[in-house]
Amino acid sequence: xxxxxxxxxxxxxxxxxxxxxxxxxxxxxxxxxxxxxxxxxxxxxxxxxxxxxxxxxxxxxxxxxxxxxxxxxxxxxxxxxxxxxxxxxxxxxxxxxxxxxxxxxxxxxxxxxxxxxxxxxxxxxxxxxxxxxxxxxxxxxxxxxxxxxxxxxxxxxxxxxxxxxxxxxxxxxxxxxxxxxxxxxxxxxxxxxxxxxxxxxxxxxxxxxxxxxxxxxxxxxxxxxxxxxxxxxxxxxxxxxxxxxxxxxx
Amino acid sequence: xxxxxxxxxxxxxxxxxxxxxxxxxxxxxxxxxxxxxxxxxxxxxxxxxxxxxxxxxxxxxxxxxxxxxxxxxxxxxxxxxxxxxxxxxxxxxxxxxxxxxxxxxxxxxxxxxxxxxxxxxxxxxxxxxxxxxxxxxxxxxxxxxxxxxxxxxxxxxxxxxxxxxxxxxxxxxxxxxxxxxxxxxxxxxxxxxxxxxxxxxxxxxxxxxxxxxxxxxxxxxxxxxxxxxxxxxxxxxxxxxxxxxxxxxxxxxxxxxxxxxxxxxxxxxxxxxxxxxxxxxxxxxxxxxxxxxxxxxxxxxxxxxxxxxxxxxxxxxxxxx
Numbered sequence: 246x247x248x249x250x251x252x253x254x255x256x257x258x259x260x261x262x263x264x265x266x267x268x269x270x271x272x273x274x275x276x277x278x279x280x281x282x283x284x285x286x287x288x289x290x291x292x293x294x295x296x297x298x299x300x301x302x303x304x305x306x307x308x309x310x311x312x313x314x315x316x317x318x319x320x321x322x323x324x325x326x327x328x329x330x331x332x333x334x335x336x337x338x339x340x341x342x343x344x345x346x347x348x349x350x351x352x353x354x355x356x357x358x359x360x361x362x363x364x365x366x367x368x369x370x371x372x373x374x375x376x377x378x379x380x381x382x383x384x385x386x387x388x389x390x391x392x393x394x395x396x397x398x399x400x401x402x403x404x405x406x407x408x409x410x411x412x413x414x415x416x417x418x419x420x421x422x423x424x425x426x427x428x429x430x431x432x433x434x435x436x437x438x439x440x441x442x443x444x445x446x447x448x449x450x451x452x453x454x455x456x457x458x459x460x461x462x463x464x465x466x467x468x469x470x471x472x473x474x475x476x477x478x479x480x481x482x483x484x485x486x487x488x489x490x491x492x493x494x495x
Numbered sequence: 496x497x498x499x500x501x502x503x504x505x506x507x508x509x510x511x512x513x514x515x516x517x518x519x520x521x522x523x524x525x526x527x528x529x530x531x532x533x534x535x536x537x538x539x540x541x542x543x544x545x546x547x548x549x550x551x552x553x554x555x556x557x558x559x560x561x562x563x564x565x566x567x568x569x570x571x572x573x574x575x576x577x578x579x580x581x582x583x584x585x586x587x588x589x590x591x592x593x594x595x596x597x598x599x600x601x602x603x604x605x606x607x608x609x610x611x612x613x614x615x616x617x618x619x620x621x622x623x624x625x626x627x628x629x630x631x632x633x634x635x636x637x638x639x640x641x642x643x644x645x646x647x648x649x650x651x652x653x654x655x656x657x658x659x660x661x662x663x664x665x666x667x668x669x670x671x672x673x674x675x676x677x678x679x680x681x682x683x684x685x686x687x688x689x690x691x692x693x694x695x696x697x698x699x700x701x702x703x704x705x706x707x708x709x710x711x712x713x714x715x716x717x718x719x720x721x722x723x724x725x726x727x728x729x730x731x732x733x734x735x736x737x738x739x740x741x742x743x744x745x746x747x748x749x750x751x752x753x754x755x756x757x758x759x760x761x762x763x764x765x766x767x768x769x770x771x772x773x774x775x776x777x778x779x780x781x782x783x784x785x786x787x788x789x790x791x792x793x794x795x796x797x798x799x800x801x802x803x804x805x806x807x808x809x810x811x812x813x814x815x816x
Contacts, residue, residue, distance in 0.1 A: 269633075367596075368592045369608055372568070372600075403693055405691075410679050421732075452605075453638055454607060454638060457633075457635060459626070459634075460632055471795045471796070472783070473797025473801070481806040484777065488775070488793065492775045494774070495754075
Protein backbone atom coordinates (compact mmCIF):
# COMPACT_ATOMS: atom_id res chain seq x y z
CA UNK A 246 0.00 0.00 0.00
CA UNK A 247 1.36 3.36 -1.09
CA UNK A 248 0.49 5.67 1.80
CA UNK A 249 1.00 9.41 1.78
CA UNK A 250 0.86 11.47 4.97
CA UNK A 251 0.59 15.28 4.80
CA UNK A 252 2.17 16.96 7.81
CA UNK A 253 2.80 20.47 9.06
CA UNK A 254 5.08 22.15 11.52
CA UNK A 255 3.45 24.15 14.31
CA UNK A 256 4.39 25.96 17.53
CA UNK A 257 4.45 23.69 20.58
CA UNK A 258 1.23 23.73 22.64
CA UNK A 259 3.04 25.32 25.60
CA UNK A 260 3.91 28.37 23.46
CA UNK A 261 2.70 31.76 24.56
CA UNK A 262 1.88 33.57 21.35
CA UNK A 263 3.28 37.07 20.81
CA UNK A 264 2.43 39.26 17.85
CA UNK A 265 5.39 40.16 15.60
CA UNK A 266 6.39 43.74 14.75
CA UNK A 267 4.38 43.63 11.49
CA UNK A 268 1.20 43.29 13.56
CA UNK A 269 0.00 40.44 11.36
CA UNK A 270 1.92 37.36 12.36
CA UNK A 271 3.33 35.40 15.27
CA UNK A 272 6.72 36.44 16.60
CA UNK A 273 8.81 33.27 16.14
CA UNK A 274 11.47 34.34 18.67
CA UNK A 275 11.94 31.66 21.31
CA UNK A 276 9.16 29.48 19.88
CA UNK A 277 9.74 25.73 19.75
CA UNK A 278 8.30 24.12 16.64
CA UNK A 279 6.96 20.57 16.60
CA UNK A 280 5.27 18.10 14.28
CA UNK A 281 1.55 18.93 14.44
CA UNK A 282 0.11 16.58 17.12
CA UNK A 283 -2.81 15.49 14.93
CA UNK A 284 -0.35 14.63 12.14
CA UNK A 285 1.38 12.25 14.56
CA UNK A 286 -1.89 10.29 14.61
CA UNK A 287 -1.91 10.25 10.80
CA UNK A 288 1.71 9.05 10.64
CA UNK A 289 1.00 6.35 13.23
CA UNK A 290 -2.04 5.13 11.29
CA UNK A 291 0.03 5.05 8.11
CA UNK A 292 2.76 3.00 9.81
CA UNK A 293 0.29 0.48 11.18
CA UNK A 294 -1.40 0.06 7.78
CA UNK A 295 1.99 -0.30 6.06
CA UNK A 296 3.01 -3.00 8.52
CA UNK A 297 -0.26 -4.83 7.87
CA UNK A 298 -0.54 -4.44 4.10
CA UNK A 299 3.15 -3.88 3.14
CA UNK A 300 4.17 -0.89 1.04
CA UNK A 301 5.63 2.42 2.13
CA UNK A 302 4.80 5.63 3.93
CA UNK A 303 5.81 8.93 2.37
CA UNK A 304 5.45 12.15 4.36
CA UNK A 305 5.01 15.48 2.62
CA UNK A 306 4.91 19.08 3.77
CA UNK A 307 4.78 22.56 2.23
CA UNK A 308 7.01 25.26 3.65
CA UNK A 309 10.52 26.62 4.09
CA UNK A 310 13.69 24.57 4.66
CA UNK A 311 12.97 24.62 8.38
CA UNK A 312 9.84 22.50 7.79
CA UNK A 313 12.18 19.56 7.08
CA UNK A 314 12.38 19.18 10.85
CA UNK A 315 8.71 18.08 10.90
CA UNK A 316 9.47 15.55 8.15
CA UNK A 317 12.45 14.25 10.17
CA UNK A 318 10.18 13.73 13.17
CA UNK A 319 7.77 11.68 11.04
CA UNK A 320 10.70 9.73 9.55
CA UNK A 321 11.94 9.05 13.09
CA UNK A 322 8.53 7.56 13.91
CA UNK A 323 9.12 5.15 11.03
CA UNK A 324 8.01 6.76 7.76
CA UNK A 325 10.15 5.75 4.78
CA UNK A 326 10.80 8.97 2.91
CA UNK A 327 9.92 12.63 2.81
CA UNK A 328 9.00 15.32 0.31
CA UNK A 329 9.42 19.03 0.98
CA UNK A 330 7.48 21.34 -1.31
CA UNK A 331 9.48 24.52 -0.89
CA UNK A 332 7.29 27.58 -1.08
CA UNK A 333 6.08 30.68 0.69
CA UNK A 334 2.51 30.10 1.73
CA UNK A 335 -0.09 32.74 2.41
CA UNK A 336 -3.31 30.79 2.61
CA UNK A 337 -4.65 27.25 2.82
CA UNK A 338 -6.02 27.30 -0.74
CA UNK A 339 -2.45 27.69 -2.06
CA UNK A 340 -1.13 24.94 0.22
CA UNK A 341 -3.89 22.58 -0.93
CA UNK A 342 -3.10 23.33 -4.58
CA UNK A 343 0.64 22.77 -4.13
CA UNK A 344 0.05 19.56 -2.16
CA UNK A 345 -2.41 18.29 -4.76
CA UNK A 346 0.05 19.02 -7.59
CA UNK A 347 2.81 17.12 -5.78
CA UNK A 348 0.55 14.22 -4.78
CA UNK A 349 -1.20 13.68 -8.13
CA UNK A 350 1.71 11.90 -9.94
CA UNK A 351 2.34 9.65 -6.91
CA UNK A 352 -1.07 7.94 -7.16
CA UNK A 353 -1.27 7.04 -3.46
CA UNK A 354 -3.69 4.36 -2.28
CA UNK A 355 -4.39 6.35 0.86
CA UNK A 356 -3.81 9.94 1.97
CA UNK A 357 -3.69 10.62 5.70
CA UNK A 358 -3.40 13.90 7.57
CA UNK A 359 -4.27 15.40 10.93
CA UNK A 360 -7.81 16.79 11.25
CA UNK A 361 -6.31 20.25 11.77
CA UNK A 362 -2.96 21.88 12.33
CA UNK A 363 -2.89 23.56 15.70
CA UNK A 364 -1.66 26.90 14.37
CA UNK A 365 -4.52 28.21 12.21
CA UNK A 366 -7.01 25.51 13.23
CA UNK A 367 -8.96 25.71 9.98
CA UNK A 368 -9.69 22.00 9.37
CA UNK A 369 -9.93 22.75 5.67
CA UNK A 370 -7.00 20.83 4.18
CA UNK A 371 -8.63 17.38 3.83
CA UNK A 372 -11.84 18.62 2.11
CA UNK A 373 -9.79 20.94 -0.13
CA UNK A 374 -7.58 18.04 -1.21
CA UNK A 375 -10.72 15.96 -1.70
CA UNK A 376 -11.99 18.52 -4.20
CA UNK A 377 -8.67 19.08 -5.98
CA UNK A 378 -7.79 15.36 -6.26
CA UNK A 379 -11.39 14.23 -6.75
CA UNK A 380 -11.06 11.62 -4.00
CA UNK A 381 -13.57 10.84 -1.24
CA UNK A 382 -12.72 12.06 2.21
CA UNK A 383 -13.62 11.54 5.86
CA UNK A 384 -12.50 14.01 8.51
CA UNK A 385 -12.25 13.92 12.32
CA UNK A 386 -11.74 10.16 12.08
CA UNK A 387 -11.60 8.22 15.33
CA UNK A 388 -11.89 4.85 13.62
CA UNK A 389 -10.68 3.45 10.29
CA UNK A 390 -10.92 0.00 8.74
CA UNK A 391 -9.83 -0.82 5.21
CA UNK A 392 -11.21 -3.82 3.38
CA UNK A 393 -9.93 -4.16 -0.16
CA UNK A 394 -11.46 -1.37 -2.22
CA UNK A 395 -13.53 0.24 0.52
CA UNK A 396 -12.76 2.04 3.73
CA UNK A 397 -15.01 2.66 6.68
CA UNK A 398 -14.33 5.67 8.86
CA UNK A 399 -15.96 6.79 12.06
CA UNK A 400 -16.20 10.55 12.20
CA UNK A 401 -16.71 12.34 15.49
CA UNK A 402 -19.55 14.87 15.16
CA UNK A 403 -21.54 16.91 17.67
CA UNK A 404 -23.25 14.49 20.02
CA UNK A 405 -22.05 11.28 18.40
CA UNK A 406 -20.35 9.55 15.51
CA UNK A 407 -21.06 9.18 11.82
CA UNK A 408 -20.11 5.99 10.03
CA UNK A 409 -18.80 6.91 6.57
CA UNK A 410 -18.16 4.45 3.78
CA UNK A 411 -15.57 5.46 1.17
CA UNK A 412 -14.14 3.92 -1.98
CA UNK A 413 -10.34 3.64 -2.15
CA UNK A 414 -8.19 5.60 -2.72
CA UNK A 415 -9.42 8.08 -0.16
CA UNK A 416 -8.40 10.82 2.23
CA UNK A 417 -8.67 10.42 6.01
CA UNK A 418 -8.11 13.21 8.54
CA UNK A 419 -7.18 11.87 11.97
CA UNK A 420 -8.66 12.86 15.32
CA UNK A 421 -7.43 11.96 18.79
CA UNK A 422 -8.70 8.49 19.67
CA UNK A 423 -7.76 6.97 16.28
CA UNK A 424 -4.61 5.47 17.82
CA UNK A 425 -1.83 6.19 20.29
CA UNK A 426 1.15 7.55 18.36
CA UNK A 427 4.51 5.94 19.18
CA UNK A 428 7.49 7.88 20.47
CA UNK A 429 10.49 7.70 18.14
CA UNK A 430 13.23 5.48 19.60
CA UNK A 431 16.81 6.74 19.68
CA UNK A 432 18.01 4.29 16.97
CA UNK A 433 15.09 5.39 14.76
CA UNK A 434 15.94 9.06 15.31
CA UNK A 435 19.47 8.26 14.11
CA UNK A 436 18.18 6.25 11.15
CA UNK A 437 15.83 9.07 10.15
CA UNK A 438 18.83 11.28 9.42
CA UNK A 439 19.79 8.93 6.57
CA UNK A 440 16.31 8.69 5.04
CA UNK A 441 15.78 10.57 1.77
CA UNK A 442 13.95 13.92 1.62
CA UNK A 443 13.12 15.01 -1.90
CA UNK A 444 12.77 18.74 -2.54
CA UNK A 445 10.26 20.14 -5.01
CA UNK A 446 9.80 23.83 -5.72
CA UNK A 447 6.18 24.85 -5.21
CA UNK A 448 4.58 27.60 -7.25
CA UNK A 449 1.77 29.23 -5.29
CA UNK A 450 -1.14 30.85 -7.11
CA UNK A 451 -2.18 34.38 -6.13
CA UNK A 452 -3.38 34.48 -2.51
CA UNK A 453 -7.13 34.65 -2.02
CA UNK A 454 -7.05 36.08 1.48
CA UNK A 455 -5.04 38.85 3.14
CA UNK A 456 -4.30 39.08 6.84
CA UNK A 457 -5.15 42.55 8.08
CA UNK A 458 -3.93 42.11 11.63
CA UNK A 459 -3.28 39.78 14.51
CA UNK A 460 -4.18 40.57 18.11
CA UNK A 461 -4.31 38.80 21.43
CA UNK A 462 -7.67 38.53 23.17
CA UNK A 463 -7.95 41.12 25.92
CA UNK A 464 -11.26 40.30 27.51
CA UNK A 465 -11.62 41.96 30.90
CA UNK A 466 -12.68 39.56 33.62
CA UNK A 467 -14.36 40.39 36.93
CA UNK A 468 -11.79 38.23 38.77
CA UNK A 469 -13.67 37.95 42.07
CA UNK A 470 -12.12 35.26 44.25
CA UNK A 471 -14.05 33.71 47.14
CA UNK A 472 -12.03 31.86 49.77
CA UNK A 473 -13.86 28.93 51.31
CA UNK A 474 -11.72 28.90 54.47
CA UNK A 475 -13.41 25.73 55.70
CA UNK A 476 -16.96 26.90 54.99
CA UNK A 477 -17.80 25.25 51.69
CA UNK A 478 -21.51 25.97 52.01
CA UNK A 479 -20.98 29.71 52.38
CA UNK A 480 -18.55 29.78 49.44
CA UNK A 481 -20.95 27.79 47.24
CA UNK A 482 -23.81 30.08 48.22
CA UNK A 483 -21.78 33.19 47.36
CA UNK A 484 -20.67 31.74 43.99
CA UNK A 485 -24.25 30.80 43.10
CA UNK A 486 -25.39 34.31 44.06
CA UNK A 487 -22.72 35.93 41.86
CA UNK A 488 -23.64 33.71 38.90
CA UNK A 489 -27.31 34.47 39.36
CA UNK A 490 -27.34 38.16 40.27
CA UNK A 491 -24.14 39.55 38.75
CA UNK A 492 -23.18 37.39 35.76
CA UNK A 493 -26.86 36.49 35.19
CA UNK A 494 -25.89 33.20 33.58
CA UNK A 495 -28.43 31.22 35.62
CA UNK B 496 -24.48 42.14 -1.54
CA UNK B 497 -26.04 38.69 -2.04
CA UNK B 498 -25.47 36.38 0.90
CA UNK B 499 -26.27 32.67 0.71
CA UNK B 500 -26.58 30.67 3.93
CA UNK B 501 -26.47 26.87 3.93
CA UNK B 502 -29.14 25.27 6.12
CA UNK B 503 -27.96 22.03 7.71
CA UNK B 504 -30.63 19.71 9.02
CA UNK B 505 -30.66 16.90 11.51
CA UNK B 506 -33.76 14.77 12.09
CA UNK B 507 -35.90 17.06 9.95
CA UNK B 508 -34.97 20.22 11.85
CA UNK B 509 -32.75 23.11 10.75
CA UNK B 510 -29.75 23.08 13.06
CA UNK B 511 -29.14 26.05 15.34
CA UNK B 512 -25.65 26.94 13.95
CA UNK B 513 -27.29 27.42 10.52
CA UNK B 514 -29.88 29.77 12.01
CA UNK B 515 -27.09 31.66 13.75
CA UNK B 516 -25.33 31.99 10.38
CA UNK B 517 -28.49 33.75 9.12
CA UNK B 518 -28.05 36.09 12.09
CA UNK B 519 -24.47 36.74 10.95
CA UNK B 520 -25.70 37.38 7.39
CA UNK B 521 -28.25 39.96 8.56
CA UNK B 522 -25.44 41.63 10.52
CA UNK B 523 -23.48 42.15 7.29
CA UNK B 524 -26.46 43.72 5.55
CA UNK B 525 -27.63 42.76 2.09
CA UNK B 526 -29.99 40.25 0.57
CA UNK B 527 -30.08 36.96 2.44
CA UNK B 528 -31.03 33.69 0.76
CA UNK B 529 -30.80 30.14 2.07
CA UNK B 530 -29.87 26.79 0.49
CA UNK B 531 -31.50 23.49 1.43
CA UNK B 532 -29.88 20.36 0.01
CA UNK B 533 -30.96 16.78 0.57
CA UNK B 534 -32.88 13.76 -0.64
CA UNK B 535 -36.21 15.38 0.23
CA UNK B 536 -35.44 18.98 1.17
CA UNK B 537 -39.14 19.89 1.20
CA UNK B 538 -39.24 18.74 4.83
CA UNK B 539 -37.41 21.84 6.03
CA UNK B 540 -38.72 24.33 3.47
CA UNK B 541 -41.69 25.16 5.69
CA UNK B 542 -39.35 26.00 8.55
CA UNK B 543 -37.25 28.16 6.23
CA UNK B 544 -40.32 30.08 5.00
CA UNK B 545 -40.77 31.52 8.47
CA UNK B 546 -37.25 32.94 8.48
CA UNK B 547 -36.74 36.46 7.29
CA UNK B 548 -35.02 35.58 4.00
CA UNK B 549 -35.68 36.71 0.47
CA UNK B 550 -35.24 33.40 -1.34
CA UNK B 551 -34.99 29.67 -0.69
CA UNK B 552 -32.88 27.59 -3.07
CA UNK B 553 -33.32 23.84 -2.98
CA UNK B 554 -31.46 20.93 -4.54
CA UNK B 555 -32.97 17.48 -4.30
CA UNK B 556 -31.15 14.24 -5.01
CA UNK B 557 -32.33 10.77 -3.91
CA UNK B 558 -28.74 9.54 -3.39
CA UNK B 559 -28.36 12.17 -0.66
CA UNK B 560 -30.48 9.97 1.60
CA UNK B 561 -26.98 8.96 2.67
CA UNK B 562 -25.22 12.30 3.28
CA UNK B 563 -22.16 13.01 1.16
CA UNK B 564 -20.05 16.10 1.86
CA UNK B 565 -18.69 15.99 -1.68
CA UNK B 566 -22.16 15.93 -3.30
CA UNK B 567 -23.52 18.56 -0.92
CA UNK B 568 -20.52 20.79 -1.73
CA UNK B 569 -21.17 20.32 -5.44
CA UNK B 570 -24.81 21.34 -4.97
CA UNK B 571 -24.06 24.32 -2.73
CA UNK B 572 -21.50 25.68 -5.21
CA UNK B 573 -24.04 25.29 -8.03
CA UNK B 574 -26.68 27.13 -5.99
CA UNK B 575 -24.19 29.89 -5.10
CA UNK B 576 -23.53 30.42 -8.81
CA UNK B 577 -27.22 30.48 -9.71
CA UNK B 578 -28.03 32.82 -6.84
CA UNK B 579 -25.18 35.12 -7.80
CA UNK B 580 -23.90 34.89 -4.23
CA UNK B 581 -21.14 37.28 -3.20
CA UNK B 582 -20.86 35.63 0.20
CA UNK B 583 -21.51 32.03 1.25
CA UNK B 584 -21.96 31.33 4.97
CA UNK B 585 -21.94 27.89 6.55
CA UNK B 586 -22.30 27.15 10.27
CA UNK B 587 -18.95 25.73 11.47
CA UNK B 588 -20.36 22.37 12.58
CA UNK B 589 -18.73 18.99 12.00
CA UNK B 590 -20.34 18.87 8.57
CA UNK B 591 -20.05 22.60 7.90
CA UNK B 592 -16.30 22.65 8.38
CA UNK B 593 -15.99 20.03 5.62
CA UNK B 594 -18.50 21.66 3.35
CA UNK B 595 -17.32 25.29 3.29
CA UNK B 596 -13.76 24.59 2.03
CA UNK B 597 -15.19 22.42 -0.75
CA UNK B 598 -17.40 25.29 -1.88
CA UNK B 599 -14.41 27.65 -1.73
CA UNK B 600 -12.37 25.41 -4.05
CA UNK B 601 -15.30 25.03 -6.45
CA UNK B 602 -15.92 28.78 -6.57
CA UNK B 603 -12.19 29.66 -6.66
CA UNK B 604 -12.99 31.74 -3.59
CA UNK B 605 -11.00 32.77 -0.55
CA UNK B 606 -12.17 31.07 2.64
CA UNK B 607 -11.93 32.00 6.29
CA UNK B 608 -12.80 29.18 8.70
CA UNK B 609 -14.55 29.29 12.06
CA UNK B 610 -15.04 33.04 12.24
CA UNK B 611 -16.17 34.63 15.50
CA UNK B 612 -16.95 38.08 14.08
CA UNK B 613 -17.86 39.46 10.68
CA UNK B 614 -18.06 43.15 9.97
CA UNK B 615 -18.83 45.19 6.92
CA UNK B 616 -16.43 48.13 6.90
CA UNK B 617 -17.51 50.28 3.99
CA UNK B 618 -18.00 47.28 1.71
CA UNK B 619 -14.90 45.46 2.95
CA UNK B 620 -15.78 42.36 4.95
CA UNK B 621 -13.40 41.80 7.83
CA UNK B 622 -13.56 38.33 9.37
CA UNK B 623 -12.08 37.50 12.75
CA UNK B 624 -10.65 34.03 13.03
CA UNK B 625 -9.13 32.69 16.28
CA UNK B 626 -5.73 31.05 15.74
CA UNK B 627 -3.47 28.96 17.99
CA UNK B 628 -6.65 27.69 19.69
CA UNK B 629 -7.64 31.22 20.65
CA UNK B 630 -4.28 32.40 21.98
CA UNK B 631 -4.52 35.06 19.25
CA UNK B 632 -6.96 36.13 16.58
CA UNK B 633 -6.50 37.24 13.01
CA UNK B 634 -8.49 39.79 11.05
CA UNK B 635 -8.71 38.55 7.49
CA UNK B 636 -9.98 40.05 4.26
CA UNK B 637 -10.94 37.79 1.38
CA UNK B 638 -9.59 39.23 -1.87
CA UNK B 639 -11.66 37.21 -4.36
CA UNK B 640 -15.05 38.46 -5.55
CA UNK B 641 -16.86 35.48 -4.00
CA UNK B 642 -16.14 34.93 -0.32
CA UNK B 643 -16.76 31.86 1.83
CA UNK B 644 -16.88 31.79 5.63
CA UNK B 645 -17.84 29.26 8.28
CA UNK B 646 -19.29 30.81 11.43
CA UNK B 647 -18.55 29.44 14.90
CA UNK B 648 -21.68 28.24 16.75
CA UNK B 649 -23.09 30.02 19.84
CA UNK B 650 -21.98 33.54 18.90
CA UNK B 651 -24.79 34.99 16.78
CA UNK B 652 -28.48 35.17 17.59
CA UNK B 653 -30.76 33.03 15.49
CA UNK B 654 -33.39 35.21 13.80
CA UNK B 655 -36.88 35.06 15.28
CA UNK B 656 -39.61 33.61 13.07
CA UNK B 657 -40.59 36.96 11.62
CA UNK B 658 -41.06 36.62 7.89
CA UNK B 659 -43.03 39.56 6.59
CA UNK B 660 -43.17 38.35 3.01
CA UNK B 661 -43.16 34.97 1.32
CA UNK B 662 -39.67 34.06 0.09
CA UNK B 663 -39.25 33.02 -3.54
CA UNK B 664 -38.51 29.31 -3.89
CA UNK B 665 -36.10 28.09 -6.58
CA UNK B 666 -35.40 24.42 -7.26
CA UNK B 667 -31.90 24.11 -8.71
CA UNK B 668 -30.91 21.21 -10.97
CA UNK B 669 -27.40 20.05 -10.10
CA UNK B 670 -25.12 17.96 -12.31
CA UNK B 671 -23.66 15.49 -9.86
CA UNK B 672 -20.76 13.23 -10.78
CA UNK B 673 -20.75 9.61 -9.63
CA UNK B 674 -17.55 10.40 -7.74
CA UNK B 675 -19.59 12.75 -5.53
CA UNK B 676 -21.07 9.62 -4.00
CA UNK B 677 -17.77 7.80 -3.41
CA UNK B 678 -18.28 8.79 0.23
CA UNK B 679 -21.56 8.13 1.98
CA UNK B 680 -22.63 8.58 5.55
CA UNK B 681 -24.20 5.27 6.49
CA UNK B 682 -25.41 6.13 9.96
CA UNK B 683 -25.28 8.68 12.73
CA UNK B 684 -24.82 7.13 16.15
CA UNK B 685 -25.82 9.64 18.82
CA UNK B 686 -24.45 9.23 22.33
CA UNK B 687 -27.60 8.69 24.34
CA UNK B 688 -28.72 11.65 26.39
CA UNK B 689 -25.26 13.23 26.56
CA UNK B 690 -24.75 16.87 25.71
CA UNK B 691 -21.69 17.43 23.53
CA UNK B 692 -19.03 19.70 24.95
CA UNK B 693 -18.58 21.44 21.58
CA UNK B 694 -22.22 22.54 21.44
CA UNK B 695 -23.05 23.10 25.07
CA UNK B 696 -24.08 26.45 26.46
CA UNK B 697 -22.67 25.56 29.88
CA UNK B 698 -19.70 23.26 30.53
CA UNK B 699 -18.43 21.80 33.81
CA UNK B 700 -14.90 20.46 33.39
CA UNK B 701 -12.75 18.41 35.74
CA UNK B 702 -8.99 18.03 35.98
CA UNK B 703 -6.31 16.25 37.99
CA UNK B 704 -7.65 17.83 41.17
CA UNK B 705 -10.58 15.39 40.99
CA UNK B 706 -8.04 12.69 41.97
CA UNK B 707 -9.63 9.86 39.98
CA UNK B 708 -12.42 8.86 37.59
CA UNK B 709 -14.41 7.43 40.50
CA UNK B 710 -15.06 11.01 41.67
CA UNK B 711 -16.67 12.13 38.39
CA UNK B 712 -20.23 11.78 39.70
CA UNK B 713 -19.54 15.05 41.56
CA UNK B 714 -18.80 16.76 38.22
CA UNK B 715 -21.78 15.08 36.55
CA UNK B 716 -24.16 16.10 39.33
CA UNK B 717 -23.16 19.75 39.03
CA UNK B 718 -23.40 19.51 35.23
CA UNK B 719 -26.89 18.09 35.55
CA UNK B 720 -27.92 20.89 37.91
CA UNK B 721 -26.75 23.46 35.35
CA UNK B 722 -28.06 21.49 32.35
CA UNK B 723 -24.42 21.44 31.24
CA UNK B 724 -22.07 19.15 29.34
CA UNK B 725 -19.04 17.68 31.07
CA UNK B 726 -15.51 18.46 29.88
CA UNK B 727 -12.04 17.40 30.92
CA UNK B 728 -8.45 18.59 30.91
CA UNK B 729 -5.78 16.95 28.76
CA UNK B 730 -4.13 15.43 31.84
CA UNK B 731 -7.20 13.40 32.80
CA UNK B 732 -7.88 12.34 29.20
CA UNK B 733 -4.26 11.21 28.80
CA UNK B 734 -4.59 9.33 32.09
CA UNK B 735 -7.61 7.50 30.65
CA UNK B 736 -10.07 8.87 33.21
CA UNK B 737 -12.30 10.48 30.60
CA UNK B 738 -12.90 9.98 26.84
CA UNK B 739 -11.06 12.07 24.19
CA UNK B 740 -14.37 13.56 23.09
CA UNK B 741 -14.58 15.54 26.36
CA UNK B 742 -11.13 17.14 26.17
CA UNK B 743 -11.11 20.94 26.17
CA UNK B 744 -7.93 22.69 25.03
CA UNK B 745 -5.56 23.18 22.15
CA UNK B 746 -5.45 19.49 21.20
CA UNK B 747 -9.07 18.98 22.19
CA UNK B 748 -12.19 21.08 21.67
CA UNK B 749 -12.11 24.86 21.53
CA UNK B 750 -15.30 26.02 23.18
CA UNK B 751 -17.16 29.31 23.64
CA UNK B 752 -19.96 28.56 26.12
CA UNK B 753 -21.91 31.10 28.15
CA UNK B 754 -20.51 29.61 31.33
CA UNK B 755 -17.38 27.49 31.82
CA UNK B 756 -16.72 25.93 35.23
CA UNK B 757 -13.20 24.50 35.72
CA UNK B 758 -12.86 22.22 38.73
CA UNK B 759 -9.44 21.02 39.87
CA UNK B 760 -7.85 22.34 36.69
CA UNK B 761 -4.67 24.34 37.28
CA UNK B 762 -4.82 26.10 33.91
CA UNK B 763 -2.04 25.02 31.52
CA UNK B 764 -1.58 27.36 28.54
CA UNK B 765 -3.03 24.78 26.15
CA UNK B 766 -6.18 24.40 28.30
CA UNK B 767 -6.73 28.14 28.69
CA UNK B 768 -6.46 28.45 24.91
CA UNK B 769 -9.43 26.14 24.44
CA UNK B 770 -11.87 27.91 26.76
CA UNK B 771 -10.76 31.51 27.23
CA UNK B 772 -13.46 32.83 24.89
CA UNK B 773 -16.22 31.62 27.25
CA UNK B 774 -18.51 34.46 28.32
CA UNK B 775 -18.18 33.75 32.04
CA UNK B 776 -15.39 31.64 33.54
CA UNK B 777 -15.51 30.05 36.99
CA UNK B 778 -12.74 28.06 38.67
CA UNK B 779 -12.79 25.94 41.81
CA UNK B 780 -9.33 24.99 43.01
CA UNK B 781 -7.50 24.26 46.25
CA UNK B 782 -4.39 26.16 45.14
CA UNK B 783 -4.96 29.90 45.23
CA UNK B 784 -1.87 30.37 43.03
CA UNK B 785 -3.24 28.18 40.21
CA UNK B 786 -2.83 30.05 36.88
CA UNK B 787 -6.51 29.49 36.08
CA UNK B 788 -7.46 32.12 38.68
CA UNK B 789 -5.80 34.83 36.60
CA UNK B 790 -8.42 34.51 33.84
CA UNK B 791 -11.62 33.84 35.79
CA UNK B 792 -14.63 35.98 36.46
CA UNK B 793 -15.33 34.11 39.67
CA UNK B 794 -13.11 31.77 41.59
CA UNK B 795 -13.49 29.71 44.73
CA UNK B 796 -10.36 28.70 46.62
CA UNK B 797 -11.26 25.54 48.48
CA UNK B 798 -11.74 21.80 48.48
CA UNK B 799 -13.71 20.74 45.40
CA UNK B 800 -14.98 17.65 47.19
CA UNK B 801 -16.82 19.86 49.68
CA UNK B 802 -17.74 22.72 47.36
CA UNK B 803 -19.18 20.65 44.49
CA UNK B 804 -22.06 19.06 46.45
CA UNK B 805 -22.87 22.39 48.12
CA UNK B 806 -22.82 24.23 44.77
CA UNK B 807 -24.94 21.52 43.13
CA UNK B 808 -27.56 22.03 45.87
CA UNK B 809 -27.45 25.83 45.43
CA UNK B 810 -27.86 25.63 41.65
CA UNK B 811 -30.70 23.12 41.96
CA UNK B 812 -32.40 25.51 44.37
CA UNK B 813 -31.97 28.47 41.99
CA UNK B 814 -33.24 26.53 39.01
CA UNK B 815 -36.20 25.21 41.01
CA UNK B 816 -35.28 21.54 40.82
